[in-house]
Amino acid sequence: MTDSKYFTTTKKGEIFELKAELNSDKKEKKKEAVKKVIASMTVGKDVSALFPDVVNCMQTDNLELKKLVYLYLMNYAKSQPDMAIMAVNTFVKDCEDPNPLIRALAVRTMGCIRVDKITEYLCEPLRKCLKDEDPYVRKTAAVCVAKLHDINAQLVEDQGFLDTLKDLISDSNPMVVANAVAALSEIAESHPNSNLLDLNPQTINKLLTALNECTEWGQIFILDCLANYTPRDDRESQSICERVTPRLSHANSAVVLSAVKVLMKFMEMLPKDLDYYGTLLKKLAPPLVTLLSAEPELQYVALRNINLIVQRRPEILKHEMKVFFVKYNDPIYVKLEKLDIMIRLASQANIAQVLAELKEYATEVDVDFVRKAVRAIGRCAIKVEQSAERCVSTLLDLIQTKVNYVVQEAIVVIKDIFRKYPNKYESVIATLCENLDSLDEPEARAAMIWIVGEYAERIDNADELLESFLEGFHDESTQVQLQLLTAIVKLFLKKPTETQELVQQVLSLATQDSDNPDLRDRGYIYWRLLSTDPVAAKEVVLAEKPLISEETDLIEPTLLEELICHIGTLASVYHKPPSAFVEGSRGVQHKRLPGSAGSGESVESPDTGSAAGVSEAPPAVIPSQGDLLEDLLNLDLTPPTTTGPPPPASSGMQMGAMDLLGGGLDSLMGDESEPPPIPLRTDTPQSPQLPHQSPSPPDYSPTEVGPGDHAGLVKLGGDLGGGPAMGTGFGAPPAAMPASFNVPVSGGLDDLFDLGGGVGMPMGVFNPPKTVWLPAMKAKGLEISGTFVRRAGVIQMEMTLTNKAMSVMTDFAIQFNRNSFGLAPAGPLQVLTPLSPNQSIEAALPLSTVGPVMKMEPLNNLQVAVKNNIDVFYFSCQYPISMLFAEDGKMERQVFLATWKDIPNDNESQFQIKDCHLNSDAASNKLQGSNIFTIAKRTVEGQDMLYQSMKLTNGIWVLAELRVQAGNPNYTISLKCRAPEVSQCVFQNYEMVLKN
């Protein structure tokens, strides 16, 4: 008789039969029945109807049966809280059982039942179990405190369990210590500022002692906890390191990596001239290499970590290149990671070997891997100058293979090599030109076009080559179009006589027949440059370009520091800070490495803003493996997008520019019947560098982006493609306005924008402009920008979906995570036609407010998942809280007064709104558009007091008092609400509405 039969019963009336069996007198039958119930539960059948019958089986001395019943309870107690109470007595009784295994089982299970009434009864037994004479019970109770904290944090604090837990760190049994440490670490994570763990030299000493004695898992808990400690000085740091290093020989890879984490962190504090420092560095290499003979999954985790370690301390593994050579049978994920590390370790000393390997890889089967290998060859050329020649000849060999994707990839990297070593390898251009026809990927086409344009004077038939591309101009991707435009202009400047016609053709294609604002803009700039001052044009377009540097793929230093503190964890696998993929308060705290030797500054900085460059990026979860080798140059293939507002001066400058250029235009345009539209750069954010920084060459802009956030910004732009450019025509109001709400838009621009608005329409509902929520590079080419609007009581999410990928996208669907106000799609996402490459589509999604609720931080944060035929993507965005202000938000005067008095003063919050130049009536009008209703107005000593109310969709009322003093641009606003946490959001909303 085997148990597998339980998985197969699917007949009708099963539940009824089971019920009978559960109530059978025969013990064996009972047990069989419970087994059946558990099997059904496993495969997802709902057997909650059997709750009372199963619980009745709980009173048994058969341990196996008891465990099964407990398992059932853990699954269904939450759905049947009232009946779960029936189990309490047995639990409490079991907690007193003479058998420690049963005591522990009871307390362990009780902690897993998330029913308030059970939790109440848990406190007393738990208190006893924490002090139980048996270590097995104590270690179980320690974890139970963490469970209880997850259910009811306040209760744990009130009952003083935290102190008892702290005492357990001094327990005589190592496993109890380890579990107590694990529980405390977890609780401390949700209270970042509490000094719960209170790590001091005494406790550290206790932990280090327990480290030698506890199980492998316990060692991991302790090491991970140690990693959060900051030693007082280098001496303490060294003594801890000395006691941790033996762990590097543990058979469990997790123990090893956690030990590496502690060492990597504490090493920061050791003076570099210390002998011990050198010893430690030497000790780290062998265990890291050993990890590569573990199972492939562990190898993958290890390699992702080694990638970080190598960036932080390249000296550790610099002699270990060979172990990263790819084996034929490695899984693909291991191969790709190894390749990354090989490039990082490449140096003059080992380059010959590395190149031989890479050449070998380039003949493998897996397309991704081959491409990456080819790119790696290019990276080597750029990184190690001595090897450049060999790399180029290797690449030429590869081009001879005529394998389509190899050729394309090779051309992309050769372009980079040209940029690093100008005037050195141009002899290969002829070979490249032979392969023109086989290029079908935009990146390769763009690279080839760049090469032709850049070296037009050396290519006899450059004009023919470029002309051949021009035929299908409109079918090309933006990247290629922009590049073609630039290349032809270059060609014209170099060989003006033969190519006049060609340049006219491309300029008119770019400016008149294209819907892409970036392309049009660039077209106009060139046009004017050429027509006004060809000499200047030459200086600008053919300017000498800065060389590219080799290390652009490094992880940004602050992020790297943080990731080093998370070695071994998921963050180190994703190469993202925990805040990017962990929900709620956990993991939001950013960790930093301690300061260098001697400086005893504090390390665990709660100052989350310090890693701003990182945390501001929209949280994205999937590690972007491919982008390590992203080309160095394509930044300007698509101009950068800055998310900030245009510089205030820009409009003026452009007007000036227009005057300057206007004259020459007509002559150049010749047969143009109507004067060309003036390129009001309504969507300036996209490429400010073109008009403003004329000395910089308008094609490849420098890639040696400076350190820090700027780099991120430019890179982002580069990959974004056209950015939020949705403009339909120059005269139309801007589709994409500056993203941040709180920045005042300069007066001049405002006027320009407000063309349609005219005067006397203050009542218009303010709807924030669309912003990019999901950049294309994070979503395999799908870009989503959007905004929220409320029209006639209906909340809508208006989105523009743009396909920046090569393939058609279909099957769109959308889903929200639980959020503070229960926003949920009221219908499916209506994208009925497939979205072809480079196409945009507008979609309006009506929202309801009856979805599941979970408090978000910030309150108006919304996490969205969008699916298409390619993948699922995630982003988060914030909606203005006014979307939730109901139309019936006007309170009766009397009610208002009473409510205002009724809400305790503690709930009142006051804010200042600065630089607002509306009078009180205008303000009131404007606010009413967003369903903020003025109930009364009072004037006291020249100060207008507006009393206003609004009602959120979930029934929360917010009352406001707005004080406006004539002549003073600063308003004061007091908000009262029974749920004070919304005040901040409401205030931000006021500010936004009033300033727009």
Next chain:
Amino acid sequence: MIGGLFIYNHKGEVLISRVYRDDIGRNAVDAFRVNVIHARQQVRSPVSNIARTSFFHVKRSNIWLAAVTKQNVNATMVFEFLYKMCDVMAAYFGKISEENVKNNFVLIYELLDEILDFGYPQNSETGALKTFITQQGIKSQHHSKEEQSQITSQVTGQIGWRREGIKYRRNELFLDVLESVNLLMSPQGQVLSAHVSGRVVMKSYLSGMPECKFGMNDKIVIDKQGKTGSTEDGAKSGKQSIAIDDCTFHQCVRLSKFDSERSISFIPPDGDYELMRYRTTKDIILPFRVIPLVREVGRTKLEVKVVIKSNFKSSLLAQKIEVRIPTPLNTSGVQLICMKGKAKYKASENAIVWKVKRMAGMKESQISAEIELLPTNDKKKWARPPISMNFEVPFAPSGLKVRYLKVFEPKLNYSDHDVIKWVRYIGRSGIYETRC
């Protein structure tokens, strides 16, 4: 920490589902099935993030084990735990197959309840677990009070891997040095990379709580002794010592002692276990050398000649020798001539497999093949995968020698001399490849 653990069969049906954390919803089970098991393209990472939930998976035959979490967990630990889980299950019911998992689902739930608490791994040593998770439906009163506290102190104690009161009439131990030698060689015979990864596996049947000390010809130890002992002795043994790049130990070994004195001392678990793993890269004895010769005759024919040379003492015998020569996809026919053993062209594997049962040291053998190719338009060149080789030799390619294994049991009256000890060396091929 781990939020839940699921086991699926190859079709993606759930066999076991245990959720530990409230943040893991029921839909997580389906999310993994849809996005990983049934994914259109094979998943390219053992860690996947689906809807802000991270999934770790490993596969054993056609069974999927997935751990799921929403937190920033220690990823290495999760994988180590999954492997451990497989070991524990295998120790209880043998091979991890759908049938076995279904037959033992109650046991698996019981184990999961014990070795993972709120997602934190607990003691997972089979030795300890088997003392109280027995699946015999034992009644709680069954154990005496002493027995109970003995169980709990073992599960939580410092020596969680061994129980007290073990008795054998014959104290015996078996020690196997198992090495796998890995090689990547260029067609010209240049060693691109070579390393040995070795394991010392023991079976111990010893009474009481014996204290063991293991010694081998580790260069560092020998050199140290050489300094203190007579210089002559040091010079002599110095030749035979080996440089160990790195080693890792079973948790029974006192690591701090190894770190300070480089001595390996431990109280062994009862029965089978792996005492240590090590890795060497210097002075490796490569048991075989493969010399390939590939000639393309026109577009439709390949001539391949492969010579293997054994490179060890002629008194020793290598066994289970297998050479695998990959052939192009458009192979239409193969003619084979080999001096020794049997060779066969396996079209389904795109390879010529040449098997030789035994081969003594310092010998040479060869195979020649004529491969007929179908003409194709495929521009892509044949990738020429490396020639790989399998074998087993009765020595340790790293040169490792066991010097001693001493057993002390002060409480019981048996001494080191009474213990019967068996030592065996087996060298196997790991990834042993020669490019052609």
